[in-house]
Amino acid sequence: MGRSKNIVLFGQPGAGKSSLINLMAGEAVARTSSDMRSCTLQWQQYPITFNGKSYNVFDTVGLEAP
Helix, strand or coil: CCCCEEEEECCCCCCCHHHHHHHHHCCCCCCCCCCCCCCCCCCEEEEEEECCEEEEEEECCCCCCC
C-alpha cells in the first residue's frame, strides 16, 4: 500500500467536522455532541482507510468569525 494522503477539515464550530470523520471511518472514532457546541478543543489526527486507500484525517478546532 502507498503513502497515506492527508485531509484537513476546517470550518465553523459545530459545523459537523467530527461527524464527517465518523462517517468516513464507518464508526464513532471522533467525539461529537448532540448540539451545536464544539467538542474539538485541539486538533486530532485519525488514520482512516476507505475505498482501499489510507488517509490521515485531521479534525481542527472550529474557526471563529473575526
